[in-house]
Structure formats: C-alpha cells, structure tokens
Amino acid sequence: MASVFPLADLKASVKSDSRPDSWVDTIIKGDCVSALEALPTHSVDVIFADPPYNLQLGGTLHRPDQSLVDAVDDEWDQFASFEAYDAFTRAWLLACRRVLKPTGSIWVIGSYHNIFRVGATLQDLNFWILNDIIWRKTNPMPNFKGRRFQNAHETMIWASPNAKAKGYTFNYDAMKAANDDVQMRSDWLFPICNGNERLKGEDGKKVHPTQKPEALLARVIMASTKPGDIVLDPFFGSGTTGAVAKRLGRHFVGIEREQDYIDAASARIAAVEPLGKAELTVMTGKKAEVRVAFNVLVESGLIKPGQVLTDAKRRYSAIVRADGTVASGGEAGSIHRLGAKVQGLDACNGWTFWHFEDGQSLRPIDDLRSVIRSDLAKVE
Amino acid sequence: MASVFPLADLKASVKSDSRPDSWVDTIIKGDCVSALEALPTHSVDVIFADPPYNLQLGGTLHRPDQSLVDAVDDEWDQFASFEAYDAFTRAWLLACRRVLKPTGSIWVIGSYHNIFRVGATLQDLNFWILNDIIWRKTNPMPNFKGRRFQNAHETMIWASPNAKAKGYTFNYDAMKAANDDVQMRSDWLFPICNGNERLKGEDGKKVHPTQKPEALLARVIMASTKPGDIVLDPFFGSGTTGAVAKRLGRHFVGIEREQDYIDAASARIAAVEPLGKAELTVMTGKKAEVRVAFNVLVESGLIKPGQVLTDAKRRYSAIVRADGTVASGGEAGSIHRLGAKVQGLDACNGWTFWHFEDGQSLRPIDDLRSVIRSDLAKVE
DNA sequence: TAGGGAACTGAATCCCGCG
DNA sequence: ACGCGGGATTCAGTTCCCT
Numbered sequence: 047m048a049s050v051f052p053l054a055d056l057k058a059s060v061k062s063d064s065r066p067d068s069w070v071d072t073i074i075k076g077d078c079v080s081a082l083e084a085l086p087t088h089s090v091d092v093i094f095a096d097p098p099y100n101l102q103l104g105g106t107l108h109r110p111d112q113s114l115v116d117a118v119d120d121e122w123d124q125f126a127s128f129e130a131y132d133a134f135t136r137a138w139l140l141a142c143r144r145v146l147k148p149t150g151s152i153w154v155i156g157s158y159h160n161i162f163r164v165g166a167t168l169q170d171l172n173f174w175i176l177n178d179i180i181w182r183k184t185n186p187m188p189n190f191k192g193r194r195f196q197n198a199h200e201t202m203i204w205a206s207p208n209a210k211a212k213g214y215t216f217n218y219d220a221m222k223a224a225n226d227d228v229q230m231r232s233d234w235l236f237p238i239c240n241g242n243e244r245l246k247g248e249d250g251k252k253v254h255p256t257q258k259p260e261a262l263l264a265r266v267i268m269a270s271t272k273p274g275d276i277v278l279d280p281f282f283g284s285g286t287t288g289a290v291a292k293r294l295g296r297h298f299v300g301i302e303r304e305q306d307y308i309d310a311a312s313a314r315i316a317a318v319e320p321l322g323k324a325e326l327t328v329m330t331g332k333k334a335e336v337r338v339a340f341n342v343l344v345e346s347g348l349i350k351p352g353q354v355l356t357d358a359k360r361r362y363s364a365i366v367r368a369d370g371t372v373a374s375g376g377e378a379g380s381i382h383r384l385g386a387k388v389q390g391l392d393a394c395n396g397w398t399f400w401h402f403e404d405g406q407s408l409r410p411i412d413d414l415r416s417v418i419r420s421d422l423a424k425v426e
Numbered sequence: 427m428a429s430v431f432p433l434a435d436l437k438a439s440v441k442s443d444s445r446p447d448s449w450v451d452t453i454i455k456g457d458c459v460s461a462l463e464a465l466p467t468h469s470v471d472v473i474f475a476d477p478p479y480n481l482q483l484g485g486t487l488h489r490p491d492q493s494l495v496d497a498v499d500d501e502w503d504q505f506a507s508f509e510a511y512d513a514f515t516r517a518w519l520l521a522c523r524r525v526l527k528p529t530g531s532i533w534v535i536g537s538y539h540n541i542f543r544v545g546a547t548l549q550d551l552n553f554w555i556l557n558d559i560i561w562r563k564t565n566p567m568p569n570f571k572g573r574r575f576q577n578a579h580e581t582m583i584w585a586s587p588n589a590k591a592k593g594y595t596f597n598y599d600a601m602k603a604a605n606d607d608v609q610m611r612s613d614w615l616f617p618i619c620n621g622n623e624r625l626k627g628e629d630g631k632k633v634h635p636t637q638k639p640e641a642l643l644a645r646v647i648m649a650s651t652k653p654g655d656i657v658l659d660p661f662f663g664s665g666t667t668g669a670v671a672k673r674l675g676r677h678f679v680g681i682e683r684e685q686d687y688i689d690a691a692s693a694r695i696a697a698v699e700p701l702g703k704a705e706l707t708v709m710t711g712k713k714a715e716v717r718v719a720f721n722v723l724v725e726s727g728l729i730k731p732g733q734v735l736t737d738a739k740r741r742y743s744a745i746v747r748a749d750g751t752v753a754s755g756g757e758a759g760s761i762h763r764l765g766a767k768v769q770g771l772d773a774c775n776g777w778t779f780w781h782f783e784d785g786q787s788l789r790p791i792d793d794l795r796s797v798i799r800s801d802l803a804k805v806e
Numbered sequence: 807t808a809g810g811g812a813a814c815t816g817a818a819t820c821c822c823g824c825g
Numbered sequence: 826a827c828g829c830g831g832g833a834t835t836c837a838g839t840t841c842c843c844t
C-alpha cells in the first residue's frame with residue numbers, strides 16, 4: 047500500500063498491460079498533467095483536487111502581538127498572471143476528464159483567489175456543476191487588521207464530466223441519515239486540520255502548509271463513491287485523500303511532484319487501518335454550536351432600531367441602534383460592554399441584563415434569542 | 427422619494443447640470459448599461475448587484491434532461507451561451523466601475539450557475555476581491571430528486587474597484603460589536619424572503635421571483651456604507667436595496683427595465699420610514715478617535731520630563747525627555763520607535779507598551795491619553 | 807500530578823493621513 | 826504621487842512551561 051510509482055515505470059506498465067491496475071493504491075511521482083496522461087482512459091471513479099490557490103500575497107503580515115504569520119509562499123503557488131493560472135487549470139482539468147469514468151464526478155476545492163476561475167473553466171470545458179459546497183471553518187484565522195470580514199470558509203465545486211452524465215454516485219440516503227434525517231445541505235462545518243492529525247516533521251514543523259482535515263474528505267468520499275471505487279488526487283500533498291480512502295475501503299491514486307510530501311504521505315497511509323464493513327456506515331460531521339449574535343435579533347426584526355432596553359429594575363436604559371450596538375448617555379457598544387459600563391463593572395452578560403417591554407412585563411432579550419435558536423436548530 | 431426617471435430625461439438632466447443629483451433616490455427606467463452610462467463618473471459609494479443568472483442560459487439551465495441534442499452542437503451551444511453571458515457581465519461591470527467612486531466598493535450576488543463567471547470577470551477587469559460572503563439560508567428549497575446536496579446558500583462577492591484602492595468603507599467595529607464582540611465572519615445566516623416581507627400582487631402571486639431579504643441588504647449596507655452615502659442597484663427588481671437604504675438613512679439609485687417592478691418598488695419605498703439619527707449612529711473604534719500626541723501628556727504635566735517608563739514586566743525602561751521623545755541606553759525616539767527598538771521588533775504601539783508607576787501598580791500610558799481625550803470631549 | 811498561564815499557530819490577496 | 830511615521834489590529838484552539 048502506498049508504494050511510489052516513478053512516472054517512467056508507470057508508462058511502461060500501462061502500455062504493456064502486463065500489470066493491470068498496477069497504479070492503483072500508489073503515489074505517482076511526477077508532474078500532474080504528464081502523470082494523468084499516462085493513466086488509462088475512463089479508469090477512476092472520483093477525483094478530488096486541491097490545486098494551488100494562486101494566493102497573490104503582498105508583503106508580510108504580523109499579528110497584533112507582532113508575531114509573523116507563516117504565509118503560503120511556496121514556489122508551487124506562484125503564477126505569472128490569471129492567464130497562466132487559467133491555462134494551467136484547463137490543462138489539468140482536461141487531463142482529469144479523460145481519466146475519469148463517464149459515471150464519475152470531480153471535486154475541486156479553493157478560495158476566492160482561485161475558485162471563480164476554476165468554476166468558470168469547468169463550465170467552459172462542459173463539466174456540469176452539481177453543487178458548490180461551503181466548508182465553514184469552526185476555527186479560521188482572524189483578520190488581523192480589521193479591514194475585511196474574517197475569511198471563514200473555503201468553497202468546493204462538485205461536478206460531473208459533462209452536462210448529460212447521469213450515472214454519478216450520490217449516496218443521498220446515507221447523507222440524510224447522517225444529518226439527523228434531513229437532507230445534507232451545501233454548507234458543511236468542520237475544524238481546520240491541527241493537533242494530532244496535522245503531520246509534523248522531526249523539526250516539529252508542519253509537513254505541508256495546506257493539509258486538509260480528514261473529516262472533510264470523509265464526507266466527500268462517503269457522499270460520492272462506493273466501497274471499492276478508485277479515488278484520484280492529482281495534487282496529493284500530504285495524502286489526506288489516500289489516507290481517508292484507504293480507511294473507508296476505497297482505492298486511491300495520488301500524483302505528487304515533491305519527494306518530501308510523497309515520503310510523508312506514504313508513511314501516513316501505511317499506518318491507516320481500514321474500517322470493517324460494519325463500521326463503514328456514514329459518520330457525521332461536527333454539530334454546530336448555536337451562536338446567535340445580538341444583531342441577528344435586530345436584522346430579523348424581533349428588536350427594532352430605536353427600541354429602548356432596560357435592566358430588570360429599570361435603573362438603566364439603552365437605545366438600540368441599527369448596527370446592532372446599543373447606546374446610553376454618551377456611551378455605546380455591544381450589549382455586553384454597555385451593560386458592564388452602565389453598572390461600572392468589568393463584564394456583564396447583556397443577554398440576561400437587558401430587558402424589553404412585552405405588554406406590561408419586562409422580559410430578558412435572551413428570550414428572543416431562544417426564539418431564533420429554535421428556528422435555527424434545524425440548520426446548525 | 428422613489429420617483430421614476432425615464433432614461434431620456436436623465437441624460438438631459440445630467441448633461442445640462444441643471445438639476446445636480448436629480449437622479450438620487452429615483453428609479454431610472456431603462457437598460458442597465460445605457461442607464462449606467464448616463465450617470466456621472468465617480469458618483470456613487472456602493473453598488474449592490476443581483477444580476478440575472480439564467481438570462482442567456484435558460485435552455486441549458488432549465489432542461490438538463492435533453493439528451494437528444496448532438497454532442498458537438500451541444501458543446502458549441504453552451505460555449506456560445508457562456509460567452510454571451512460573459513460579454514453581458516463585462517459590459518455592466520465596466521459601466522459600474524466608471525460610476526463607482528474610487529473609494530467605493532461593489533457587491534454581486536449569485537449562485538453556482540453564474541457566480542464563477544462573475545468572479546472571474548471581476549478579476550479579469552482588475553477589480554480586487556475583498557471577501558466572498560456566503561448567505562446560508564435557514565429555509566432553502568429542498569432538493570426534490572435526491573440527486574444532489576440541498577442547495578442551501580448563495581454567494582456574494584465584495585470587491586473594490588481596483589487592486590490598489592484602499593479607501594473603501596468597512597465598519598469593522600460596528601460589525602464586531604454587533605456580533606457579540608467577535609469579528610463578523612464570511613458566512614451569514616438569514617431566512618429567505620417570505621411572509622409579510624414578500625411583495626405580492628393583487629392576484630396573491632409574488633411580484634418578483636428572486637426578492638432578497640431586507641436583513642441581508644441591511645448587513646451589506648451597514649457594513650460598507652456611511653449614513654448619507656449613495657447605494658446603486660443596477661438590477662433593482664422589487665427594490666429591496668432602495669427600501670433598506672432609505673430606512674438606514676442612505677440614498678439609493680435603482681435601474682430597472684420593467685414597469686411592473688418599478689411600480690411595486692416605488693410604492694414599497696414610499697412606505698418606508700427612515701430611522702432617526704441616534705439609531706443610525708455607527709459604532710467606531712480607536713481609529714476614529716481624536717489623535718493625541720505623546721508630548722501633549724508631557725506638556726500637560728501628566729507625564730514629567732525625567733520620569734521613567736517601563737514595559738508591563740519591567741524588562742525594559744526608558745526615560746521621558748522634554749521634547750516628548752523617550753530614551754533608553756544609547757537609543758532615543760518616539761514611544762513607538764523606541765518600544766520597537768528595545769524589543770527588536772519592526773513595530774510597536776508605544777501607548778500600550780510603556781507603563782508608568784501609579785502607587786504600587788503599573789498602568790499603561792494609554793490611560794493618560796484617555797484622560798486627555800475625555801477633557802477634550804467636554805470642550806467640543 | 808494537576809492546574810494555570812504564556813506561547814504559538816492556521817491557504818491572508820489585512821493602514822492611512824499628512825507633508 | 827510617494828514617502829514617512831504614528832499607532833491600530835486576533836479567534837479558537839493546542840502545546841509547553843511553571844508551580
């Protein structure tokens with residue numbers, strides 16, 4: 047399992063047909079497009095691709111504590127222009143489609159830096175988009191300079207090889223069963239890959255800068271493959287696709303240029319123990335913590351801008367503003383900060399401190415949060 | 427408010443300059459690109475666009491089952507359709523950028539059918555993507571055939587007009603305060619527009635097929651505009667952008683071709699009551715506060731020349747000089763430069779780094795800046 | 807050993823006014 | 826337009842060190 051296959055040997059093997067499927071459960075060392083071109087036509091069931099994102103980072107970035115953010119500045123993520131990136135994308139997508147069975151499907155993951163170009167290229171090449179899937183990160187890196195929204199998700203595109211392809215695998219019932227018996231949605235919640243799962247070298251540093259979480263791959267593979275299927279990853283990296291495929295009783299093929307990544311992935315996959323048949327029932331992702339911010343109440347109309355809130359004994363009052371903050375006297379801030387400030391305290395739970403008029407009685411705004419939460423219980 | 431402006435009249439008005447800004451708070455009746463071309467250059471602060479996504483692709487998007495069409499023709503047909511859609515997208519985006527102030531920003535909403543093409547075109551035209559924002563729907567339509575994941579989100583792209591544009595508005599502190607004092611993320615949760623909010627004709631049928639929820643527009647406008655700003659919507663439809671802009675104390679401009687939509691939007695907007703100034707005050711952070719230089723503290727006697735400052739752990743110390751600089755060892759400079767230098771860092775916020783003795787405890791000199799600021803507030 | 811606190815980290819397109 | 830310099834800016838963890 048997970049032997050390395052030099053590209054030259056692969057070519058000879060496939061050509062001579064002496065060792066059919068000798069490339070299955072191996073990592074092919076070589077350039078992505080060249081390796082794909084050496085594989086047989088219509089030979090894999092699903093492709094998962096995590097191509098370079100073309101991040102186009104400027105200078106360095108420091109956290110507020112002045113520590114340096116370890117950016118993805120690897121050589122393999124450098125492209126001269128969008129045109130160059132598009133040409134690269136076209137080439138590997140076309141090579142992928144030849145290798146993909148007509149009944150197969152392809153997943154590509156990216157961020158706003160590249161995913162729009164990937165999606166448009168998929169459409170230009172007559173791939174048929176089935177879904178775009180949002181990976182919501184439970185613990186994304188913050189925006190340190192406060193100039194944008196926290197970039198808290200990545201996007202996956204799931205597509206069949208052409209507009210008429212109908213035979214792709216989608217384990218609808220398994221997905222539904224895993225999701226408390228309601229349809230699996232297009233937004234998925236998972237933590238980023240860290241802790242024990244994150245591969246580290248002897249120096250203690252991460253082996254690969256963009257290792258994906260196994261839970262994400264597990265859902266992809268459980269949703270769109272059958273046991274025994276072959277999953278190809280043309281940008282194998284640290285081998286998450288291979289490790290999860292093996293664990294879930296699927297075959298894999300990896301393509302990777304860099305020996306360091308191949309070594310790490312081989313060892314990783316060798317250590318994987320496949321699950322038994324009984325255990326191959328679908329596993330669920332992490333359930334969301336139901337977090338409701340105060341401005342959701344304002345945006346949803348349960349609380350109106352201009353409305354007056356008071357504490358339970360009407361000693362303090364505040365006016366609600368349209369941006370979801372509250373103001374009292376000259377002071378303003380979140381419900382928590384202002385609650386603390388008017389009382390002269392360091393901290394305050396605004397949800398239980400502030401009340402609203404409901405007929406003749408006062409009720410804590412936390413009651414309204416409960417209303418929202420029960421609406422959201424189905425979603426999160 | 428919300429009067430209708432025929433395109434011919436608009437052209438005459440803008441040209442003659444007889445009624446400056448006569449187009450503000452109106453709905454311009456006409457084709458999107460023609461109307462945009464009639465508006466003055468650099469005249470609006472933010473654009474929110476909800477373009478059609480099936481305009482040129484209706485056949486292929488709505489009839490995926492047609493399997494009798496010749497494959498080659500089918501491929502060509504789709505390529506041609508995407509090209510037409512791309513040309514349309516280029517045209518209105520270019521027209522939008524001319525109208526947009528260099529300090530403005532643009533939002534475009536779409537689904538996987540069109541958003542990849544919109545995103546790639548934005549990048550091709552040198553717009554600079556700030557975030558992609560996911561609108562997660564609490565109540566999306568189910569997938570009826572069980573062949574895909576439930577399509578439970580739409581995607582918005584937020585971009586500045588070019589890569590170097592820096593002056594766009596982002597009310598970071600308001601968003602954070604409204605979100606229980608943590609950064610607002612790129613995934614937003616809102617219900618789809620229905621119930622009372624959904625505009626319905628006399629026949630009880632919905633006026634517009636894709637009416638967006640006001641809560642979504644409210645967050646867009648609160649995040650990226652200031653009170654009094656002009657928000658342009660080139661695909662005005664049922665006028666959600668106009669209604670929310672008016673309610674939030676912003677101006678709007680709508681462009682719409684169909685009289686039925688214009689009528690519905692006009693009536694809708696006329697019924698909107700704008701919020702008062704207090705409710706519209708936006709939470710701001712330190713960046714918006716009056717600048718106080720360190721030597722003001724020295725001049726006012728709160729800090730005395732010769733006084734010793736240290737960091738919080740008394741690892742470094744510096745002596746205050748009469749000119750408002752500080753010195754340590756052979757080095758001297760501003761509180762920031764010296765703070766950076768003694769720590770061997772590139773940058774340092776001297777206000778929070780340096781502390782002074784206050785009885786037995788150490789307090790940051792930023793506390794003294796607050797004293798100055800509150801004194802100044804009384805004078806203003 | 808258990809617990810508390812400091813340090814470290816993650817696919818990042820991350821400042822702005824003034825001269 | 827460009828350079829300078831003041832000074833603003835982080836969330837959810839995991840790991841390591843010290844008591």
